[in-house]
Amino acid sequence: MTLTTAQIDQYRGAKVLGQSGDKIGKIKEFYLDDVTGRPEWALVDTGLFSSSSFVPIADAIPQDGALIVAFDTATVKDAPRMDADDHLDEAGERELYRYYGLSYDATPVGDDISGPETDDAMTLSEERLTTGTRRQEAGRVRLRKHVVTEQVTRNVPVAHEEARLEREPITDANRDRALDGPPLSEEEHEVTLHEEVPQVDKQVVPTERVRLGKERVTDQVQVSDDLAREEVTLERDRDSR
Numbered sequence: 001m002t003l004t005t006a007q008i009d010q011y012r013g014a015k016v017l018g019q020s021g022d023k024i025g026k027i028k029e030f031y032l033d034d035v036t037g038r039p040e041w042a043l044v045d046t047g048l049f050s051s052s053s054f055v056p057i058a059d060a061i062p063q064d065g066a067l068i069v070a071f072d073t074a075t076v077k078d079a080p081r082m083d084a085d086d087h088l089d090e091a092g093e094r095e096l097y098r099y100y101g102l103s104y105d106a107t108p109v110g111d112d113i114s115g116p117e118t119d120d121a122m123t124l125s126e127e128r129l130t131t132g133t134r135r136q137e138a139g140r141v142r143l144r145k146h147v148v149t150e151q152v153t154r155n156v157p158v159a160h161e162e163a164r165l166e167r168e169p170i171t172d173a174n175r176d177r178a179l180d181g182p183p184l185s186e187e188e189h190e191v192t193l194h195e196e197v198p199q200v201d202k203q204v205v206p207t208e209r210v211r212l213g214k215e216r217v218t219d220q221v222q223v224s225d226d227l228a229r230e231e232v233t234l235e236r237d238r239d240s241r
Helices: 005-011 073-077 090-099
Strands: 015-017 023-032 039-045 052-056 061-063 066-068
Touching (some): 023 073
Parallel strands (some): 015 066
Antiparallel strands (some): 015 023
16 A cells, blocks of 8 residues: 555654665655656655655555655665755656666656647657766775884994004103013013994884874766657658648
């Protein structure tokens, strides 16, 4: 059982559920088909930053005070945004139909505005391309810290002591020390030599803080579709002038 025009008032503010029973939101308003007058769209408050989305309800099923539609929560929330005024124009309706994967026919069968039952003027129509965007997940990034090791080389200046032989002549100033001892003897003097060696220590110091951020980048993407239009040709009977 689909929703009828007489049921509109009692379903304003009702819950909208997906086929799996997930709650999509609450109905704010209904929009009727311009030709049939039947409920065609519902404006649903999804609760996502106080935003609302249109969802088709031609095949929706009323059940226990709620309305069950053939779409899930993510699909409805990502629907193209339309101005929620008193009327949904043809361009917006066409875009919504395309988004939900439904066929769109603005002129019902039997009501051809260019048929023989109209006046002596013929109306020509054409399809026009309307574009929009919907948000979807494109991927995920993670910030992960790990330890790497690299070889670092430094030049360290080091000093060392070397032994050298120093000679000095015998003078009156050092004569007493020079003659202190036997005239001939064997002796041994020892001097300790020192040297510097490199010493390496390591310490951990903070260098910077990093975090993940996002920025919005806009690209140009080409879209194309086959558009139909009506053309008129003039045909003459053989006897016409």
